[in-house]
Amino acid sequence: MQGGNKMKEDRHQGLDAMAFKLRAISGSESGNREWSLRMQFLSCHALLFTSSGQGWITVDGKFEEVSPGGIYVGFPCQYVEAFIHTHDEQGLYWILFDVLEETEGDAIENQSLQTKSLFPSKSEIFPKSPVSVLQLCKAIEKQWTSGSSLKRFGAQARFQELLYILLEQDALTGVSERESNSDESLELVRFYIEKNYGSRITIDDLAGEAKMSPRHFMRLFKKRHGCSAMEYLTIHRIKQAQMLMLQGGKASLKDIARHVGYQDDMYFRRKFREISGIPPAAFMRNCRQKIVAYHSSAIGALLALKAIPFAAPENHPWTDYYRRKYERDNVLPLNTDESSRLEQLRLAKPDWIVLDEGRISGDEKGRLEEIGSLCAIPQELRDWRSCLRYVAFALNKVEEAEAWLDQYDKKAAFIRRQMAGTLGKEKVLVIEVSGQRLKIAGLRSMASVFYEDLGLAMPDGMILKELGEEVSITQLQEMDIDRLFIAMDGGRQLEGLRQGGMQSESWRSIPAVQNGCVDLFPWSPFNEYTAFSHELVLNEVLRLWQNRT
Template sequence: MLSFLTDHTEVDGIEETKKIIRNHLSNPYSITKLADKAKMNPASFTRAFKKRVGMSPKEYLIEERIKSAKQLMLQTKGITTKDVSMKVGVQDEFYFSRLFKQKVGVPPSVFMKRSKERIAVVSQIFLQDHLLSLGIQPVAAPSYPTVYPSSNGLPSYLEKQLEGTVLLNAENMFQPEEILNTQPDHIIKTPLHNGEIQSVILSHQQRVRNISLKTQWNEYLREIASLLGQESKVDRIENEIATLELKVRDEICPFTRKGKWAVIWIRGNEIRLYGWRDHACLDLIYQKLGFEAHPDIPTEGYQIVTVKELVELNADKLLILWSHEKDVSRVVKIKEWKMIRAVETRQVYYPNSFEWDPWGPIGRKNMLINFASSLQNSKLMS
């Protein structure tokens, strides 16, 4: 009990000192003062901090300074490197520039050029993926806090690249003031669910670049590149993705060439049976990676089905995507589940696919890099 209480006190102390560091970047507390705040001696505090956070207090201070610097560069028009350096507590501008390049990979002057043309994304699709692949960081972009709670509402592969971007909660109606406060030169907007109308944005219609919903990932890339004068980069991005798709297809060919597949998403109150085209993820699986679609699945979109209907479908192999373990566990307990052909032959695959979002080049590449190993090690034993 004493150990349990001590651990919790220690955690509370570390979390409090993290807040202190974040709130005093320009005039940071000494290790001694931080240790006092955590009611620990300096040596114990440093060890406990590193164990809890994964880095020393000094390293954490540097990380937070870099994050704050990115935000200042993206969100403050006309700010200079010297101003940024002073605001994050680094008095020597040249030391700050070296430190920033060491941590980010480019100097501050190059980083600021990524947002020279200020773009806000108003969409329920991660169009920031396309922008980043073109070398542009948006000043505002959508996020899904409940879908990705541990990475600021973003897939983990986008989180670091969007430090400094204002993240808009796409799970609710967008707040126009929050968007316009970022002072965008252009707003890239797709149709929103439920026909939401952003009245304040409409009053700034000259800034809005409307993009229709697409069925192919690279249609978004090509249109955004055309809007921003970045067409020269598109072929290289598409060729890189196509090469990776062929590599993965060859790698998994022995695994996919036998049997007809069906893809399902088990949700809280329904099972979705997906079609084989006009969806970036399903197009990738069936068209690019060589999975053979069961002839009785939908052509496009999805159908809500029961377990009994999955039995009747009689698919040789079943791929479960995006599904929470509690929902899968509930469904596999249904009596008819064991009658599904793929279940009987142990050909049900349930990879960790929560971040499989191949609508943009970065997400598509991330999915492909992990695809073969994720799939081949994911048989669902029920």
């Protein structure tokens, strides 16, 4: 019993140095038995609690059925969508909150602005008494919406009580799971690395966190992540250094090196170049460039090159994404009106404007040339790798592009090897859902990750078209499909398809459906044909494979 208490204490170490502030709470509307959350990026922490009903939630592309009485935790910069139906009135609550942590000098840092959360909880928790949680949520909402400052303060106090219930249950379930589940232990080690990367970390430290022998830990970690634990630590440190540089500021190279855990400046420079492809000083100079993603197709190439656009189309979800992911609050959303857009750029005076030549008139291109240097991606460049290299050459980032592609290819090769005994022999089909229609994904989509980069087999006799083609459920029945990957265009469309064709006997007779071999992806941003979105798909395939094995 004493050992269990010690493990719970370790799991929530540092909790007493954190503060939690309620930002908003909303319950289901009276008389409305359906609730939906549109696909969006979280700017803070979130809780979803439903005492009854059915539905689903996707977090960073991971699909989960929502269970009554469960609490689902969302973290900053995650990509979230949800749909709940047939729930009781006042039986569902969506809560947003900030996590703050004391830093050196008693300063408070808001973790809602960070890409990694230190909030010590899993993404799904089942409290012992859902009724108590429901009553507590009702009381919090009533006080929060009262209009009284004193009662809103009371809501903050009750919210702390709710978090205590959540974290206590997390600790209780965490003890048994950590003792029996090596995957959970490895995830806790990854969390430990991402929290303590600025300190000295040894293999013995990490093996101790996992409660394993060093040799056993090193073998399991490399099997799961495709690299050693110390390589993972190095990559994470360099990525954190890149993030600091991208944010600007006046921190020196030496200060950044110390912040991410390096005391030897020469060693830091060597590792930075090894991971990034260029020296840190050159990376910092590049960060000061003002680069415009004039068309959304340019965003994926720029993100892969660690060139965070300072301006991009306002109607594209990536604009919001990199504002939160990279803490670029000053991002300029480009107007959809051409005249207004050009005036925005004249005032901004960018260094580079990256655009898709096939989507712009000669007159507009000429007006842009008067504003800044252009990188116009030619129409004949149909392959995402060629587009990445073209942009890299124009922006003098060739080394960064080759380093990124090398890491991408190594990750793809690792996943191919891992899947060789399972998915390697399966016939895989990637389809897209749009409204009530199904379409076989073309090669200029996420399908290229599965067929070209991972080498998975298509159904017999199938030849992919460049842009895909519509398909019926009857046609899918006739194909030799072992596994389906479905890119969904929003929750409402998927729910409608489930109520229609996906509930039919024809759909259930497809072998992949019968065997439960169906995986879901959100349409955006995974289906964009760019370097960065392809890496997201690759990471999601790795996660799906790891969960399955």
